[in-house]
Amino acid sequence: MTDNFDLIEPLLDFSDSDSYYFVQVLQRKKDAKEGDKVNGTNNNSRLIKAYYVKSKEYLDFVKPEIIALCELFNARAGINLNRRSWEKTALQHLKLVADNIINKNYDKVYKTYSSAAGKFSHDNNKKWIVDVDKEEIPFLDTIRLALTSCEPNIGVSKAIIEIPSKTGIHLITKPFNRKYFPKVLNDLLVPYQLENTMRLDIQTNNPTNLYCP
Numbered sequence: 001m002t003d004n005f006d007l008i009e010p011l012l013d014f015s016d017s018d019s020y021y022f023v024q025v026l027q028r029k030k031d032a033k034e035g036d037k038v039n040g041t042n043n044n045s046r047l048i049k050a051y052y053v054k055s056k057e058y059l060d061f062v063k064p065e066i067i068a069l070c071e072l073f074n075a076r077a078g079i080n081l082n083r084r085s086w087e088k089t090a091l092q093h094l095k096l097v098a099d100n101i102i103n104k105n106y107d108k109v110y111k112t113y114s115s116a117a118g119k120f121s122h123d124n125n126k127k128w129i130v131d132v133d134k135e136e137i138p139f140l141d142t143i144r145l146a147l148t149s150c151e152p153n154i155g156v157s158k159a160i161i162e163i164p165s166k167t168g169i170h171l172i173t174k175p176f177n178r179k180y181f182p183k184v185l186n187d188l189l190v191p192y193q194l195e196n197t198m199r200l201d202i203q204t205n206n207p208t209n210l211y212c213p
Contacts, residue, residue, distance in 0.1 A: 001212065001213055002164050002165065002166060002209055002211065002212040003067075003211055004163050004164060004208070004209055004210055004211065005059075005063060005210065005211065007161065007163060007164075008079060008081070008163070008208070008210060009056060009059065011081055011127075011160070011161065011172070012053075012056060012059070012081075013083065013125075014054065014055050014056065016083075018085050018086050018087055019054075019083040019084065019085060019086075019122075019123075020052050020053055020054040020083070020084050020086060021052075021053040021059075021079055021080065021081070021083060021084065022050070022051075022052065022053075022079070022080045022084055022117045022118060022207075023050065023051040023052075023053055023059075023062075023066070023077060023078070023079045023080075023207075023210060024047060024049075024050050024051075024077070024078055024114075024118070024207065025047070025048040025049045025050075025051075025066060025069045025070060025073070025075050025076070025077045026045045026046065026047060026048065026075055026076060026077075026078065027045060027046045027048055027073045027074065027075040028044065028045045028075070028076065029044050029045060030044075047114065048069050048073050048075050049069060050114045050117070051066070052084075052117065053079075066210070066211060067211055070211050070212065070213050071213050074213060075213075076166075076209060076211065076212040076213075077209075077210040077211040077212075078206075078207030078208060078209060078210055079207055079208060079210045080118070080121070080205065080206065080207045080208075081127040081172065081207075081208060082121035082123040082126055082127055082205060083121070083122065083123040084117055084120070084121065084122060084123075085122035088120060088122045089113070089116050089117050089120065089122075092116040092119070092120050093112050093113045093116040096112040096115060096116055097109055097112050100112065119205075121205050125174075126174075126175050126204070127160065127172050127173070127174070128172070128173045128174070128175055128176075128202060128203065128204050129170045129171070129172060129173070129202070129203040129204075129206055129208055130143065130147070130170070130171040130173055130200050130201075130202055130203075131165075131168070131170060131171075131200060131201040131202075131203060132168045132169050132170070132171055132200065133167055133168040134167055134168045135168075136168065136198065136200070137168060137169065139189065139192070139198070140162075140169075140171070142185070142188050142189060143171065143185060143200070144157070144159050144171075145188060146181060146184045146185035146188055147159055147173060147176055147181065149184050149188075150176040150177045150180050150181050150184060151176070151177045151180065152175075152176070152177075158173045158174045158175075158176050159171055159172070159173050160172040160173060160174065163208045163209060164209070165208075165209050165212075166209075166212055170208045170209065172208065175204075178202055181202070182197075182199065182200075185198060185200070186198060
């Protein structure tokens, strides 16, 4: 079980009334119990419920329900740490509705609000995820150093916090030069004589784990 509510709450900024955070409870095919069928996009996942979190009080209010749904469906709750805008989500939602109607995809119209909330971030202080698997955790200090050595602001730490996942950690960071980072990292790893080049998954607009049973 991974419960990251206490780690994540201090990262949330509700100073702007137009902002909210997007939370999804997803049942994933690879987490399903043997024999269970997960019906969703490409049969890889199914959205159990979406939440539009506009205050810490609301997150505290829905926390028991989120945990209960995760336990019931063997699902996981994820939160995107990049804030959304109510206004801009509404406008993107309107565009997606029109596009689906024009293309005669009437059966997809009901999904457009959550789709707009998931796709479009409107945060000036963006947070990225560097996905570090458990076998890569021993090199975490080197990964942090490589991030610090990347533009912008070379020499300034980019790492914000470590969020536990089922298979390692999500290193939450400020944006950095994604093209330069792999070379810097693997140059720093030369003394370790690793058999393979380390390739970390960098996610710029994905959720991190809020709760996993």
